[in-house]
Each structure stands twice: as C-alpha cells, then as structure tokens.
Amino acid sequence: MSVSTSIVAGARLGLARLALGMLLAAQALLALISAATLLAPWVWQADLLTFFRPHLLAASLAMLLLALCTRHRRAILIAVAVALFNLWPLAVASAPSAPPSAPGAPTVRIMSANLLNRNPHKEAFRKTVQEVRPDILVVQEDVFAWPIALDRLEGFPYKASDLDDRLGAIDVLSRLPMKVTLIGAGPGGMKARRRRPVAVRAEIQVAPGDPPLVVYAIHPPSPRQLRYWHRRAATFAEIARHIRSEPEGTPIVVAGDWNTPPWSPQFATFMGAAKLAAAEALPWPAATRVFFVRGRELPQWLGAPVDRLAVKGGVGTDGQRSAPAFGSDHLPIYADLTLR
Helix, strand or coil: CHHHHHHHHHHHHHHHHHHHHHHHHHHHHHHHHHHHHHHCCCCHHHHHHHHHHHHHHHHHHHHHHHHHHHHHHHHHHHHHHHHHHHHHHHHHHCCCCCCCCCCCCEEEEEEEEEECCCCCCHHHHHHHHHHHCCCEEECCCHHHHHHHHCCCCCCEEHHHHHHHCCCCCCCEECCCCCCEECCCCCCCCCCCCCHHHEEEEEEEEECCEEEEEEEECCCCCCCHHHHHHHHHHHHHHHHHHHHCCCCCCCCCCEEEECCCCCCCCHHHHHHHHHHHHHHHCCCCCCEEEECCECCCECCCCEEEEEEEEEECCCCEECEEEEECCCCECCCCCCEEEEEE
C-alpha cells in the first residue's frame, strides 16, 4: 500500500469515526429530551415538550435511518429504543373514544373555531359556517371586530353574549333555544383574567320534551409561561368539578380550543376527572393549530392537535372533522352528535 493510499484510508476512517461520534452525541441529546417528557406532570418545560410528540418520533426515525447506514450495532440499538419510546404515546390512547352515533337518531351538528383576534378574513369565516351549517357554533377570541361579524351571521337567533355581556372572548351561537350560565374561577385561588369566566355553560333544547344538551365552551390559557401552565390546570380542575356536578346521564359536550395536546398529562387528568370521551381520533389526531412563516402556512403535520370536542352522558358521534380554513391559525372542527 502506498503512502498516499494509507493517508486517504486514514482520513476516511477518521471521518467515519467523527460521523459516528456526532451521531451518538445527537442520539444522546434526543434520548435526553425524550426522557424529559416523563417529568411532564410536574415540570412545565417537560409538559411543553408533549406538544412535539410527533416531531420527536420523526427525529427518532431519522436517527434510526442514519444508524442503519452506519451499521454500528450500539447506535442502531439506541435508535430503536428511542424510537419505540417516542412511538408509545402516539400508539396508546390516553382517554376513551366517544361512542358511535345511535342508528336512526336525529343529529345535532356542533362546530368550534378559534377566530384569531387579528384575523381580517370575516367573509371567509362566514362562507365556512355556511358550508358546515352547524346547529351550534362555539367560538374563541371573539374580540375586536369579530362580535360585529358574528352578529351578521344568518340563522343564529340565540347568542350567549346577548344573554350575558361578561363573556369576554368565548361565545356560543345556536339555531336552537338555549339558556346560558357562566363558570367562574371557583374557590381554588385562581383569578380569571379581567374577571372573565373560565367556561360558558349553555343548555340547548335540541328537541321538545327531551333533556337539553349541555355545552361547555372552553378556552384554557396557552401554557406559554409557568403561571399560565398552572392556570390551565386550575381551569381544567374547575370545569371538571362543574361537569361532575351535573345530574347523572346529562348529555354533555365540551368544545373549544383546549391549548393542550392529547399527550399532555393535564389532558388525561381532565378527561378522567370529568369522565369524558374524545370525539377526535385518539391517540394521534390530526393537527388543528397551524403555523405561519412570513405569511405562508407550514404543512399541517408540523402543528398540534389542540381544538377538540369531548362528550359524555350517552352522546354519540361518528368522529370529529376539520372544516375549511378561513385565515385563522386554528382549523375549525365540527361533529354530528346523537343524544341517546
């Protein structure tokens, strides 16, 4: 072997070792970040990582592909272990699914939409509502010019904000008669921002003589800061307390922007405490919160599923669906419900 050939072979070996070392370091970092999600019930930053469960899985699979290319046994074993760890939450549901619709029973359609307070596309939203034709419409971020736009929607003679002007950014519109009450912050020490309610409770008379459908319209705080993370947990706890106080068998649907992915411990705790079943396709529903970069929407799968419907009391549904986008950073959702 010539000297030049030996130098080239040595350089290649050095580069291969460097690449393997970098891969193992990246795997160690990914494993550390993934393992941190185990602290989500107690640590705010760890719970924020649950928003990125699909992203962690995608990174794990990319690491596995690179490890297979190296044919290094230890790197492959580590990559497989991390991938399985990140796959588990996306393969096992953390809450029960809603029962299917009762055959032949009349349906009521409910739609939820985060309007995005600065969204100027009022006409696009009107067209989305016309296309979906919900009987009940739950909205969040109903501020600035949105109250006027909602007043102009046709076919909704009943409006929660007409019955109580303290609603703030949550509203319920209905084609059917309804009675509205507000859910306050409760005795737990949580102070609602500007004394706004933590939820709106609407009793909607779907059919004469039948028990009303109780709709809880919610919009817990986004956990962007530690105090909002605690406030979100307190909000869920207060809403669950009210739901538990409803008479047994009361048909209930909870709708809104939950600001919580289905992989967060706070989601599982709330669903269990309120004994709710999810209308979305658990354990890995489609993203409803989308992101924009310089005005261009990123692929939907880069977002997070935070808008949802959940039911109890014999309410059935064939699943939650996304409605056409209208310029918000959230996709509207809707479902057809049956009351057994």
